[in-house]
Amino acid sequence: MALPKRIIKETERLVAEPVPGIQAVPHEDNLRYFDVAIHGPTQSPYEGGVFKLELFLPEDYPMTPPKIRFLTKIYHPNIDRLANWSPALQIRTILLSIQALLGAPNPDDPLANDVAQRWKEDEPGAIATAREWTKTHATP
Amino acid sequence: MAPSRSSRNSLQSVDLRALDYLASPSANLLCPICHSPLITPVQTRCLHTFCSACISLSLERSLTCPVDRKDLSHDDVTPAPIMIANLVNDLVVLCPNREKGCEASCARWLVESHVREDCGYAMVKCAKEGCDGMVARKDVDEDCVHEAVECEFCEFAVRKLDLESHLRECPKLSSECPHCAEPFLNPELSIHIADCPAEIIDCPASHFGCPYTCPRSEVDNHTGSCHFIALTPILQLHTERITTLELENKTIRQKLELLIPPRPLPTPSSSSSNPQDSSTNTGSSSTTRDMTSEMQDYTYHLYSEYEQLRSDVERLNAQIRELDVKQDMARINEGLRYNDEMTGMRAAINGLRMQLHWLVASRRDAPTPNSGGAGGAANRVGAGSSTNDGRRMSDSARQIVKL
Ligand SMILES: [Zn+2]
Ligand SMILES: [Zn+2]
Ligand SMILES: [Zn+2]
Ligand SMILES: [Zn+2]
Ligand SMILES: [Zn+2]
Ligand SMILES: [Zn+2]
Numbered sequence: 001m002a003l004p005k006r007i008i009k010e011t012e013r014l015v016a017e018p019v020p021g022i023q024a025v026p027h028e029d030n031l032r033y034f035d036v037a038i039h040g041p042t043q044s045p046y047e048g049g050v051f052k053l054e055l056f057l058p059e060d061y062p063m064t065p066p067k068i069r070f071l072t073k074i075y076h077p078n079i080d081r082l083a084n085w086s087p088a089l090q091i092r093t094i095l096l097s098i099q100a101l102l103g104a105p106n107p108d109d110p111l112a113n114d115v116a117q118r119w120k121e122d123e124p125g126a127i128a129t130a131r132e133w134t135k136t137h138a139t140p
Numbered sequence: 141m142a143p144s145r146s147s148r149n150s151l152q153s154v155d156l157r158a159l160d161y162l163a164s165p166s167a168n169l170l171c172p173i174c175h176s177p178l179i180t181p182v183q184t185r186c187l188h189t190f191c192s193a194c195i196s197l198s199l200e201r202s203l204t205c206p207v208d209r210k211d212l213s214h215d216d217v218t219p220a221p222i223m224i225a226n227l228v229n230d231l232v233v234l235c236p237n238r239e240k241g242c243e244a245s246c247a248r249w250l251v252e253s254h255v256r257e258d259c260g261y262a263m264v265k266c267a268k269e270g271c272d273g274m275v276a277r278k279d280v281d282e283d284c285v286h287e288a289v290e291c292e293f294c295e296f297a298v299r300k301l302d303l304e305s306h307l308r309e310c311p312k313l314s315s316e317c318p319h320c321a322e323p324f325l326n327p328e329l330s331i332h333i334a335d336c337p338a339e340i341i342d343c344p345a346s347h348f349g350c351p352y353t354c355p356r357s358e359v360d361n362h363t364g365s366c367h368f369i370a371l372t373p374i375l376q377l378h379t380e381r382i383t384t385l386e387l388e389n390k391t392i393r394q395k396l397e398l399l400i401p402p403r404p405l406p407t408p409s410s411s412s413s414n415p416q417d418s419s420t421n422t423g424s425s426s427t428t429r430d431m432t433s434e435m436q437d438y439t440y441h442l443y444s445e446y447e448q449l450r451s452d453v454e455r456l457n458a459q460i461r462e463l464d465v466k467q468d469m470a471r472i473n474e475g476l477r478y479n480d481e482m483t484g485m486r487a488a489i490n491g492l493r494m495q496l497h498w499l500v501a502s503r504r505d506a507p508t509p510n511s512g513g514a515g516g517a518a519n520r521v522g523a524g525s526s527t528n529d530g531r532r533m534s535d536s537a538r539q540i541v542k543l
Binding site: 010 | 157158172173174175176194197198201202204206207209391394395398441444448
């Protein structure tokens with residue numbers, strides 16, 4: 001099936017006007033696959049790190065959200081909790097919301113995991129771990 | 141136009157969403173879902189406009205408006221004002237067969253009939269009887285191109301249609317190398333071209349600035365004495381560092397621009413809270429406008445979250461109001477019942493009081509209290525009937541109160 005116009009338009013804009021601190025490059029052989037690199041926001045435990053992600057646009061995108069997988073190990077309480085999808089959102093809004101989550105981790109998210117638990121009980125310790133992981137796994 | 145051309149309709153279907161537009165259409169006419177100019181525009185109860193097909197697909201997955209997430213059902217979607225439909229239908233599009241050579245452009249509502257009836261590059265059935273092949277409308281009067289013919293050099297059967305491209309790579313034919321002009325058989329030509337010794341090539345260090353060029357066969361003489369090649373490792377290192385620094389510089393500049401937004405020159409009111417203001421600011425540079433749209437994207441994202449929260453709060457408020465009303469109703473009902481009962485009791489007491497009066501009066505009127513059983517019985521009967529009267533009165537009193 002031919003690539004929908006919307007995906008072409010979004011890709012063109014992502015390449016022509018990249019989001020500051022975010023690179024998204026489509027695979028040459030499959031334009032629905034993107035290699036994404038997000039720079040950790042300043043004054044966050046992820047500062048100085050570059051986080052690599054894989055983004056895939058499913059067949060029925062934008063009806064279903066882009067699929068996203070972190071390739072870089074990251075210590076974060078709710079990075080897997082993305083905002084409710086709506087077909088009016090875009091690849092850039094999703095990437096922006098990931099960047100925002102890096103800048104403001106929220107351990108009070110209802111679907112918490114172990115990291116969130118630790119974050120609530122020992123925030124300085126959790127932040128230190130996040131810094132450490134950033135240094136070991138996300139520093140080029 | 142030849143009659144045979146127009147008499148043949150093309151079955152090629154036109155995907156309106158894949159069309160290219162002559163001028164880029166106003167952002168107001170784009171569907172928020174497919175980002176194309178609206179196709180069969182519809183409007184929601186919350187006054188957002190979508191393509192009919194797009195919002196239907198979206199509602200199949202979620203009964204909310206994709207833009208503001210308000211509750212939305214299929215019944216809340218109605219055709220958009222005819223003016224919007226006219227605006228998008230009149231947009232000028234390029235023919236979908238442009239890549240094949242058609243240079244036509246027309247209003248979007250005409251493009252389907254252009255392809256079906258006019259476009260010279262739309263495929264129609266071959267004119268030859270019995271042939272199932274397809275041919276571009278402009279060529280329909282030529283001879284059938286679907287018959288197989290034999291290549292005169294390699295003797296393979298090739299469709300007439302493909303003969304031209306076959307001759308370019310027929311294994312029995314040779315072509316000239318563009319560099320050394322030697323003839324080579326087609327299958328070997330590309331192998332030869334890849335390292336033809338006569339091709340003029342650049343020095344391997346040309347990207348560092350060496351201007352030297354020579355035939356491939358002589359390049360080795362040059363590389364031995366080329367200063368650029370000798371410096372390649374260090375130049376490589378510098379290039380990499382410059383690229384990294386440039387990238388860093390760019391990021392820093394963008395961050396700086398984000399942190400210190402340049403003030404618009406003419407008007408002092410530069411609050412970014414009004415998106416219309418910032419989008420119409422003409423004083424800012426193009427990068428700032430990018431950043432502004434970035435911020436708008438982000439703001440928009442936050443806004444939709446905020447909208448969701450607000451609707452939650454509104455729903456809770458409505459529930460509280462409903463509970464309040466229910467409680468009020470219960471209180472009023474209870475009060476009415478007590479009132480009722482009280483009126484009944486008051487009537488009963490009244491009845492009793494009247495009986496008492498009657499008894500006291502009859503006692504006073506009868507000087508001989510022990511005048512015989514018959515009188516007492518009559519008294520008793522009288523008292524009985526009076527009780528009945530009293531009850532009847534209280535009944536009627538209650539009825540009056542009820543009314
Ligand atoms: Zn649409
Ligand atoms: Zn809406
Ligand atoms: Zn055409
Ligand atoms: Zn034919
Ligand atoms: Zn041949
Ligand atoms: Zn040659």
